[in-house]
Amino acid sequence: MLVSNSSNIVVKLSILLKMELIKIExxxxxxxxxxxxxxxxxxxxxxxxxxxxLMKFRKEIEANNVPKVYEMICTNPRYLVSAGDTPSSLRxxxxxxxxxxxxxxxxx
Numbered sequence: 001m002l003v004s005n006s007s008n009i010v011v012k013l014s015i016l017l018k019m020e021l022i023k024i025e026x027x028x029x030x031x032x033x034x035x036x037x038x039x040x041x042x043x044x045x046x047x048x049x050x051x052x053x054l055m056k057f058r059k060e061i062e063a064n065n066v067p068k069v070y071e072m073i074c075t076n077p078r079y080l081v082s083a084g085d086t087p088s089s090l091r092x093x094x095x096x097x098x099x100x101x102x103x104x105x106x107x108x
Contacts, residue, residue, distance in 0.1 A: 046076045048083060058090040061101045 049057075057079050060068045073079050080098055082088045087097035096104070 044078075044083065046078050049076065049078050049088070054079070054088060054090055057098070058101050061090075061098060061107070062105045064105070064107045 057069070057072055060072065078088060080088055087099075089095045090097060090101050094100075
């Protein structure tokens with residue numbers, strides 16, 4: 001079991017989530033029975049990320065560059081959560097997300 005300290009990425013990410021610095025608004029999949037369907041969903045203010053941008057994010061996590069990771073997450077929370085409200089996959093084969101990458105590189 002890995003021992004965590006205050007300077008690792010996993011602790012920083014969990015603090016961000018607990019402090020609600022990253023907010024994700026969920027939209028219901030289907031409308032309640034007595035209401036008309038939702039037609040005009042708001043477009044996300046954060047653009048989708050290219051695979052190259054996700055790879056750069058993964059490299060920053062692997063390098064334990066906490067300030068840069070924090071900055072990237074604050075500019076676009078899609079580094080952590082994709083458009084489908086699922087964790088962004090940073091490695092396609094085993095489908096690792098940011099926390100997996102940090103743990104594998106002993107930054108957890």
